[in-house]
Amino acid sequence: MAKVTIDGRSIEVPDGTTILQAARMIGPEVAPPTMCFYSKLKTSGGYCRTCLVEVTKGSEKDPRPMPKLVASCRTTVMDGMEVGNNSSPKVKEARKGVVEFLLLNHPLDCPICDQAGECHLQDLSYEHGSSKTRTDFERRTYNKIDIGEKIQLHMTRCILCYRCVKVANQITDGRVHGVMNRGDHSEISTYVEQAIDNDFSGNVIDVCPVGALTDKTFRFKSRVWFTKPMLANRSCDKCCGKVNLWYKGEEVLRVTGRKDQWGEVEEFICNTCRFDKKNTSDWTIEGPTPVDRHSVISANHYEVLTKPSVIHLNDIKPLPLKEGNKI
Amino acid sequence: MGKKLLLEHDHVPGIQGYDVYRKNGGYASVEKAIKTMSPEALVEEVKKSGLRGRGGAGFPTGMKWSFLAKPEGVPRYLVCNADESEPGTFKDRYLMSRIPHILVEGMIASSFALGVNKAFIYIRGEYYYIVNILEKAIEEAYANGWLGTNILGTGYNLDLYVQVGAGAYICGEETALLESLEGKRGNPRIKPPFPAIAGLYGCPTVVNNVETLASVVPVINMGGDAYAQIGIGKSTGTKLISASGHINKPGVYEIEMGITVEDFIYSDEYCGGILNGKKLKAVVAGGSSVPVLPADKILNLANGEKRLMSYESLSDGGFGGGTMLGSGGFIVMDETTSIVENLFTFARFYHHESCGQCSPCREGTAWMEKILHKIVDGHGTMADIDLLWEIQAKIEGNTICPLGDAAAWPVASAIRHFRSEFEEYVSNPSGVKKNKHYDSVHNNVNV
Numbered sequence A: 001m002a003k004v005t006i007d008g009r010s011i012e013v014p015d016g017t018t019i020l021q022a023a024r025m026i027g028p029e030v031a032p033p034t035m036c037f038y039s040k041l042k043t044s045g046g047y048c049r050t051c052l053v054e055v056t057k058g059s060e061k062d063p064r065p066m067p068k069l070v071a072s073c074r075t076t077v078m079d080g081m082e083v084g085n086n087s088s089p090k091v092k093e094a095r096k097g098v099v100e101f102l103l104l105n106h107p108l109d110c111p112i113c114d115q116a117g118e119c120h121l122q123d124l125s126y127e128h129g130s131s132k133t134r135t136d137f138e139r140r141t142y143n144k145i146d147i148g149e150k151i152q153l154h155m156t157r158c159i160l161c162y163r164c165v166k167v168a169n170q171i172t173d174g175r176v177h178g179v180m181n182r183g184d185h186s187e188i189s190t191y192v193e194q195a196i197d198n199d200f201s202g203n204v205i206d207v208c209p210v211g212a213l214t215d216k217t218f219r220f221k222s223r224v225w226f227t228k229p230m231l232a233n234r235s236c237d238k239c240c241g242k243v244n245l246w247y248k249g250e251e252v253l254r255v256t257g258r259k260d261q262w263g264e265v266e267e268f269i270c271n272t273c274r275f276d277k278k279n280t281s282d283w284t285i286e287g288p289t290p291v292d293r294h295s296v297i298s299a300n301h302y303e304v305l306t307k308p309s310v311i312h313l314n315d316i317k318p319l320p321l322k323e324g325n326k327i
Numbered sequence B: 001m002g003k004k005l006l007l008e009h010d011h012v013p014g015i016q017g018y019d020v021y022r023k024n025g026g027y028a029s030v031e032k033a034i035k036t037m038s039p040e041a042l043v044e045e046v047k048k049s050g051l052r053g054r055g056g057a058g059f060p061t062g063m064k065w066s067f068l069a070k071p072e073g074v075p076r077y078l079v080c081n082a083d084e085s086e087p088g089t090f091k092d093r094y095l096m097s098r099i100p101h102i103l104v105e106g107m108i109a110s111s112f113a114l115g116v117n118k119a120f121i122y123i124r125g126e127y128y129y130i131v132n133i134l135e136k137a138i139e140e141a142y143a144n145g146w147l148g149t150n151i152l153g154t155g156y157n158l159d160l161y162v163q164v165g166a167g168a169y170i171c172g173e174e175t176a177l178l179e180s181l182e183g184k185r186g187n188p189r190i191k192p193p194f195p196a197i198a199g200l201y202g203c204p205t206v207v208n209n210v211e212t213l214a215s216v217v218p219v220i221n222m223g224g225d226a227y228a229q230i231g232i233g234k235s236t237g238t239k240l241i242s243a244s245g246h247i248n249k250p251g252v253y254e255i256e257m258g259i260t261v262e263d264f265i266y267s268d269e270y271c272g273g274i275l276n277g278k279k280l281k282a283v284v285a286g287g288s289s290v291p292v293l294p295a296d297k298i299l300n301l302a303n304g305e306k307r308l309m310s311y312e313s314l315s316d317g318g319f320g321g322g323t324m325l326g327s328g329g330f331i332v333m334d335e336t337t338s339i340v341e342n343l344f345t346f347a348r349f350y351h352h353e354s355c356g357q358c359s360p361c362r363e364g365t366a367w368m369e370k371i372l373h374k375i376v377d378g379h380g381t382m383a384d385i386d387l388l389w390e391i392q393a394k395i396e397g398n399t400i401c402p403l404g405d406a407a408a409w410p411v412a413s414a415i416r417h418f419r420s421e422f423e424e425y426v427s428n429p430s431g432v433k434k435n436k437h438y439d440s441v442h443n444n445v446n447v
């Protein structure tokens, strides 16, 4: 076991735990933001640099501070380690820089992006970024690419977090999806735009923190805050069959995996559940998905907490966004 | 004449071939190592020699070797880094193309010291013509019993392969090199684990520069202690310097570490002074990644003493007032050089070569290039200079591999030492270009 102190709060964690995991165990107040780490994907993390923290004391044995900020998602704790996250001015400064870099080429057209409302980059820039942009250069743009029939890739929005690449590597076989080119010309792509023809390819949509990979069966049907997520399950021979159904009225607009407190799916789901089961009758409904009160999705408070088969969802009008609600 | 250990026989006709090389004392170190020494004793000898990595970082080679993990039943690998892509650096090319056997010899002795049975030379794609030279040398070494099975009848086996890269600077970073060698996209790995624990195919691996491995030959031949007598302080032995720019005699020179920078630039034995009798303006002493220094600072230390060609002396003054020996790519600029335009060239390079994994380097290198382009095009503003400064500061130290730092340092040092020139450039771009009058402050320094 190792004792680690983050922003003045201590916890004992098993050896081998990363600083990020320890921080998440303490609580969201001290957890660094993450854009590329994904607990369900091996070797994820290390790329985006938003989770940088300052190690002010290396360990009990070797108390020297670490010379550089470290990626908390890829650095394991040592006994006696002391870490500054939100309490460290250096971290705040560096993080502001990272947000600026991530937004440098990101189109700021959230009003026409499908991810708005559940975009991690929006959250990140709101919390850690600056309200001004210091670039007047033309942003990088790409044409949209179809990855098979159901998935669309819009590289223009991609932040190269490599999560979808890890999905392709780890949970689909015969990988054809990856990164081409270098530097800021890097491009997520499939080999000659080949479809990723695999039962689990749809998960790239769930792991994408921005609106670069989207569900074509859902694209532009609704803003997410006009939809209501319901926990549902079915017995599936390919995956866990545990999903969120996103309703607008009585209609299931899309199906996604269930996400945890950190916005990461609990278990990956198959393409049949995701793309082909869009009737309430396909599913056993468990009830409304608990939604963090900070999320815009909670703008549409549930007035009745019963199964949709009993109530008329059309009667429930979404409430307007309140001031202070995060977008 | 300074002491020559690597290029001693450079001018012997036919030294590229095995017979002449052997007649001039070639492969003696392998004989000595395999027949008379234990691997442990060899590592000890390299430690004693004080030999430091010649690839850029200057890490003590003996120490690196002693970190190599040796789990039972797991192969170990030695990889020679011949990716040499740092602008201004062309010493490995010179050595490999002229005396290829010294690298093969050094790699055999090093492999034996490390208990390695398979070794690789990873060479940049643009050096295709050297590949043929190396393969011929390797063939000759096999034919004469220096490679293969049961070398010198001792039961030691070693195979040596050449692998050609596709021409990416980032594949010179050791973990990107290993990825590329494994046939993957050349992205640097996130460390730890370091290659000494999990390198090529997850096995313990040592990655060394061409010149480092070649230097193992004189270390073994003369003994670690004698090698350590050459040079100065912790900069032992000789170093190949590739000198380019506004000098009378550009080329590759083997120097004994500890000669003065002034001597190196002005003496006839080396660079032979500045071209056309012009004044020295600035030097990038160790490849494009290291901080640029103005004439007064590269020639003299803050305390007035002369700066020497050594790891310690070149970095004296830290990042504010010093630079680094780096890879030995010594770029000399005279008074007609525009630091701003030179920086733009470097920035373009780093933008082009960033692998794009981490956001500060991917986006920052492109952004810096765009701003410098704008300045060189005559549309820059004073605010752009401050912005450049801030961008480099946000990249440095915040990335996966040192390419981010390598892109940041030239920008930081150029602005630190030549800010007035940037200001002149943005306030009077057409005048600056017309008169080639880049910088009133530094061009008036009398050296």
Ligand SMILES: Cc1cc2nc3c(=O)[nH]c(=O)nc-3n(C[C@H](O)[C@H](O)[C@H](O)COP(=O)(O)O)c2cc1C
Pocket: B052, B053, B054, B055, B056, B057, B058, B059, B061, B064, B081, B082, B083, B084, B085, B086, B169, B170, B171, B172, B173, B174, B175, B207, B208, B209, B210, B212, B213, B401, B402, B403, B406
């Ligand atoms: C971006 C980058 C490029 C590099 N390119 C080279 C190279 O071309 N040749 C080289 O020997 N080392 C290069 N290095 C340094 C290697 O990572 C590594 O430190 C070196 O090969 C170790 O060998 P040494 O200890 O013998 O110097 C590079 C490092 C970075 C970060």
Ligand code: SF4
Pocket: A157, A158, A159, A160, A161, A162, A163, A164, A165, A188, A204, A207, A208, A209, A210, A212, A213
């Ligand atoms: S497409 Fe999405 S998941 Fe894939 S690298 Fe880009 S941002 Fe990450």
Ligand code: SF4
Pocket: B170, B188, B353, B354, B355, B356, B357, B358, B359, B361, B362, B399, B400, B401, B402, B403, B404, B405
């Ligand atoms: S610093 Fe640059 S080159 Fe190195 S891993 Fe990051 S993006 Fe790639």
Ligand code: FES
Pocket: A033, A034, A035, A036, A037, A045, A046, A047, A048, A049, A050, A051, A052, A071, A072, A073, A074
């Ligand atoms: S979440 Fe740690 S670097 Fe991206």
